[in-house]
Each structure stands twice: as C-alpha cells, then as structure tokens.
Amino acid sequence: MTAKVEALGYVGLEVSDLAAWRDFAAGQLGLQWAPRDDGTVDIRLDSHAIRIRIHEGPRDDLAYAGWEVRDAGALEELHDRLAAKGIAVERASADAADRRVLDLIRFPDPEGNVHEAYYGPLQRTDRPFVSPTGARFKTGAQGLGHIVLACRDKAVMLGFFQDVLGFRISDHIRTEVIPGRPLEISFLRCNGRHHSLALAPVPIPKKIVHLMVETTSIDEVGRAMHRCMAAGTHLSFTLGRHSNDNMLSFYPLSPSGFDIEYGWGGLEVEDESWHVLTHESNSAWGHIFQRPPRPSKPASN
Ligand SMILES: [Fe+2]
Incomplete structure (x- = not known):
C-alpha cells in the first residue's frame, strides 16, 4: 500500500x-x-x-x-x-x-x-511554540500523540483502519482496565510511535476514550501531575507505566469528561522487525483507576 x-x-x-x-x-x-x-x-x-x-x-x-x-x-x-x-x-x-x-x-x-x-501542514517557525510551563512535547514524525476510540464492532473497525488507511497492529491487551469489566484493546501504528490509534470496545457515551500527548522529560510528567492535583483535577488513572508501549503516564480528567493521557518514554517500533504481541495487563505498575467524584447533590430546603 x-x-x-x-x-x-x-x-x-x-x-x-x-x-x-x-x-x-x-x-x-x-x-x-x-x-x-x-x-x-x-x-x-x-x-x-x-x-x-x-x-x-x-x-x-x-x-x-x-x-x-x-x-x-x-x-x-x-x-x-x-x-x-x-x-x-x-x-x-x-x-x-x-x-x-x-x-x-x-x-x-x-x-x-x-x-x-x-x-502540507503550516509550520510556524516564525512564531515558535511557547509552553506556559516550559514543557516540550515529542511530536515530529510520530505526530501529535495517540487517540483511543470507543467502538462497538472492533473487528470491522480494525479491518477499516488496516485495509483502507494502512495501519498495522502493534499488540492487543486483554485485561480489566476497570475491575469487573474484561475487554481487549487493540493498538495500531502508522509510524514509529507504538500506536497512534487504539480501539477499545467499551460502552461509553463518548467517541473518544482519551487523547495522549508525550513530553520529552519525565520531570514534566511529575510537574504536570502535581499542577493537576493542586488545581483539584480528578486523576482517572494514577501514575503508572504501560505494559505495551512503556509509556509512563497519568490520566487527568478533562473538563469535557474524557481523559488526557500525559506521558513520557513511549516505545518506538521498528516496523520491519516488529511482531504482534499480546498482554494480559494494561500496566507494568500503577495506573490505578479512580472513580470520578459524584456530582454534589443540590441542597435540600
Ligand atoms: Fe493511551
């Protein structure tokens, strides 16, 4: 192709x-x-x-x-x-x-x-990227990061992304990301990033499960996590290291009710030599799911 x-x-x-x-x-x-x-x-x-x-x-x-x-x-x-x-x-x-x-x-x-x-994306080297916190992000040939989409029929979706758009499967994780809910997530790449897209058969009301951005420094992950905690932002998953792409990350809940994965250290895949793998755990350590806070009840008279 x-x-x-x-x-x-x-x-x-x-x-x-x-x-x-x-x-x-x-x-x-x-x-x-x-x-x-x-x-x-x-x-x-x-x-x-x-x-x-x-x-x-x-x-x-x-x-x-x-x-x-x-x-x-x-x-x-x-x-x-x-x-x-x-x-x-x-x-x-x-x-x-x-x-x-x-x-x-x-x-x-x-x-x-x-x-x-x-x-032909426009480059603004004349107006350099400036992070308000001094963060830098790993992009370049690996693109913006990755998205995880919720899906109903993963086999059909996998066929579309592989056969029509040219993605390749990196691996699958069969696990219970949330205790009591077994599922298999599939991870697809289109460049050296381990995955730019993952498909998760989860029954949620949103199209997107999360968007991942990757920093160039482990310290940026720590600093961002503590800024989120200081601001009272809910962390859907605590700090952890993913089993498949090695990403060290945490998941703050965005104001729109889906997560951002904020990570560092993601695996680069050699397309010519990579073999499809499977995992039975989402993470080597950490990434403990935390239920979102319930909306506070209106005060009764
Ligand atoms: Fe992710």
Missing part, C-alpha cells in the same frame, strides 16, 4: 467550557493556547500551527481526527481507495485554509467517527 496515513496530525474537540479548558490545557498541561478570530482556539505543542482545534459546543467529545499523508499524490490515492470501497469520502479543499493545510479530504469510519486526511 503506497498511500497511507503517516501520523495523527491534529484533532478537533467540541467542548462546552472554554474557560475551564484554557486553565486545564495551558495552566496544568503546559500546552499553548492560541485563540482565533472566529471563536475557536488552536492548541499548539510544536511548530505546527494547529495540533488541537477547540470548538465551543455542547457535545464534549472528539469532533474529528486529522491524519497526515505525505503529499498531494498520496492524498489523491487515498481518496480514490476510499471511494472505490464505497466509503462516503468528500473533497474538503474549501476547509484546507481553516485547518492550516494545503488540501484535505473527509470521510467516516464504519462507526461514524469523522476523519480527515491532509497534506
């Missing part, structure tokens, strides 16, 4: 509380908050003009995932493959300037999540 996606380039999030997100993303996680004239916000992690696009709205969920391809030829080839498979792919060149890319296409996966593929 010559034309395939090569990185998670950006994600669009629809969030209901912009002010809370600003405090969370910039103040606690150290991401750069860059408001736009149209009321949306770009969150930057590196030289790319956009890595996370924040839209104000009621859904508090993933709006779209943007996948980077190499060039115009790869985008055209991917478009034609999607169309040949009967997938409702649309040319979305009119939105390219808004996404700060040269061209893009838009298409659904088998469960209706919106995806975009694009090439």
Whole structure:
C-alpha cells in the first residue's frame, strides 16, 4: 500500500467550557493556547500551527481526527481507495485554509467517527511554540500523540483502519482496565510511535476514550501531575507505566469528561522487525483507576 496515513496530525474537540479548558490545557498541561478570530482556539505543542482545534459546543467529545499523508499524490490515492470501497469520502479543499493545510479530504469510519486526511501542514517557525510551563512535547514524525476510540464492532473497525488507511497492529491487551469489566484493546501504528490509534470496545457515551500527548522529560510528567492535583483535577488513572508501549503516564480528567493521557518514554517500533504481541495487563505498575467524584447533590430546603 503506497498511500497511507503517516501520523495523527491534529484533532478537533467540541467542548462546552472554554474557560475551564484554557486553565486545564495551558495552566496544568503546559500546552499553548492560541485563540482565533472566529471563536475557536488552536492548541499548539510544536511548530505546527494547529495540533488541537477547540470548538465551543455542547457535545464534549472528539469532533474529528486529522491524519497526515505525505503529499498531494498520496492524498489523491487515498481518496480514490476510499471511494472505490464505497466509503462516503468528500473533497474538503474549501476547509484546507481553516485547518492550516494545503488540501484535505473527509470521510467516516464504519462507526461514524469523522476523519480527515491532509497534506502540507503550516509550520510556524516564525512564531515558535511557547509552553506556559516550559514543557516540550515529542511530536515530529510520530505526530501529535495517540487517540483511543470507543467502538462497538472492533473487528470491522480494525479491518477499516488496516485495509483502507494502512495501519498495522502493534499488540492487543486483554485485561480489566476497570475491575469487573474484561475487554481487549487493540493498538495500531502508522509510524514509529507504538500506536497512534487504539480501539477499545467499551460502552461509553463518548467517541473518544482519551487523547495522549508525550513530553520529552519525565520531570514534566511529575510537574504536570502535581499542577493537576493542586488545581483539584480528578486523576482517572494514577501514575503508572504501560505494559505495551512503556509509556509512563497519568490520566487527568478533562473538563469535557474524557481523559488526557500525559506521558513520557513511549516505545518506538521498528516496523520491519516488529511482531504482534499480546498482554494480559494494561500496566507494568500503577495506573490505578479512580472513580470520578459524584456530582454534589443540590441542597435540600
Ligand atoms: Fe493511551
């Protein structure tokens, strides 16, 4: 397969509380908050003009995932493959300037999540990335990080991402992330990052389970965790080290009710030599699930 996606380039999030997100993303996680004239916000992690696009709205969920391809030829080839498979792919060149890319296409996966593929992301080396906390993030050829999507029929979703978009399976984890709920999560890569996408058959009301960003320093993970704790942000999973990609991370609950995984030390995979593995534990240590606090009851008269 010559034309395939090569990185998670950006994600669009629809969030209901912009002010809370600003405090969370910039103040606690150290991401750069860059408001736009149209009321949306770009969150930057590196030289790319956009890595996370924040839209104000009621859904508090993933709006779209943007996948980077190499060039115009790869985008055209991917478009034609999607169309040949009967997938409702649309040319979305009119939105390219808004996404700060040269061209893009838009298409659904088998469960209706919106995806975009694009090439030519705008680089802002003239306005360098500045973290409000001094954090730096591992991106480059490995892209923004990874997303975990909730799914109903994992076999169908795995087929789509492998056969149509060119992902390869790194491994599967058969475990109980939450005690009493066994499940198998599958991890897929499109570059040297162990996974840019994972599929979790979990019955949750949101499309996204979590978005992972990776720092370049273990100290940044510790500092961010303590900023979250000081701010009273709930940690859905405590500090831990994942069994499969070695990521040392913790999971603060975002103001939209899905998690951010904030990590360091993720495994790089050699595509030519990697063999599919399985695990029976989500983590080598830590990552203890903590139930979210119950909403406080209204005071009775
Ligand atoms: Fe993750």
